[in-house]
Amino acid sequence: MPTFRFRRAAAAVIAAVLPLSLAACGGGDENKIVIGTKFDQPGLANKNPDGTMSGFDVDVARYVADKLGYTPEQIEWKEAPSGQRETLIQNGQVDYIVATYSITDARKEKVDFAGPYLLTGQSLLVRADNTDITGKDSLENNKVLCSVTGSTPAQKIKDEFPGVQLQQYDTYSACVEALKNNAVDALTTDEVILAGYAAQTPGAFKIVGEPFSEERYGIGLKQGDDELRGKINDALEQMLSDGAWQDAFEQNLGPAGIATPTPPAVDRY
Structure with missing residues (x-):
């Protein structure tokens, strides 16, 4: 189990050793990781009628969680609408967010990013x-x-x-x-x-028409958590190099007619 993120079941221990926001994030379950994503984006992050999650962002999030030491059963998915993403991270309601989250200078004033893991427009x-x-x-x-x-x-x-x-x-x-x-x-x-x-x-x-911007999708996390950002970047680099990234893209977005792009280089800013 990763050392960067512990959750304690006992409220007294939480109060003693963890910030309140982190305790709220995991609900007191040390065997859980909370990941924010979209619930309504087919091909990227969609909550299916049976309650399961699917999509490219979901596969990226699962891969990263696995490299952090969590099984799919230990993931709690939390919906992360665009206008709420920074708040969810800052309040400790999620450990990280994978939700078509463009890296921008304005957002980097509030949260940190690992990645990018996808370029689009x-x-x-x-x-x-x-x-x-x-x-x-x-x-x-x-x-x-x-x-x-x-x-x-x-x-x-x-x-x-x-x-x-x-x-x-x-x-x-x-x-x-x-x-x-x-x-x-x-x-x-x-x-x-x-x-x-x-x-x-x-x-x-x-x-x-043609795309009229360049968007760099990153994984959002709490500002200053350099250890977690480094671990996520390590996981992304492994996903990009072992073929899992390409497989996830082709499986989820290939049916939409999008050619598989060249994976971006992870930015270690």
């Missing part, structure tokens, strides 16, 4: 019969664009496309429903996320 999803949205340059004609509160794509639209009507929801699945129901004209987020939704409902949606 922001793109657009429209209904399959749409003909007037062909990419980012066709957005500013009174189009209503949906994204998620607290996400990097939403902030990019605010900063670089002020003429776009931006509708924000808490989850991308809510944006997909709004797009399906003609409440919005397009959904914007990272291409790998959009591909998962397109594959989930064949023939209903399509991705248009």
Whole structure:
């Protein structure tokens, strides 16, 4: 069992030797690790009807947990909506987060990151019969664009496309429903996320235009926990070198029509 993260069952011991936030994180169970991820992103991190978790992010999170000494049965999954990720980490409610979490300078002021473990870019999803949205340059004609509160794509639209009507929801699945129901004209987020939704409902949606950003997905953790960050980076480097990363990508995102990219180099900043 890893030495960096202990949980004690007895409340008195918790109070004596552990910060309150860490005790809350594991619920007093020393044989558990709490991992934050999305619950509604097919191909990346999805909570299935039977309660199991699946997706590329989930496989990355499981691989890292295994290298930290935890079995799949010892993982507690916690939903981590985009707007709540920093709070979940800072309050000690999770040990780390693997949730399409772009590494940015602003976020690094609040949390630390291991990785990156995937590079992608922001793109657009429209209904399959749409003909007037062909990419980012066709957005500013009174189009209503949906994204998620607290996400990097939403902030990019605010900063670089002020003429776009931006509708924000808490989850991308809510944006997909709004797009399906003609409440919005397009959904914007990272291409790998959009591909998962397109594959989930064949023939209903399509991705248009070229990606217009570069996003570096990292694993978020509490600021200053250099030991844990180092262990996670070690695990990611092993996953990238032993073929497990490529297998996970092809299994989860290959059916969406995305070619397996070259894995990124882990940044030991």
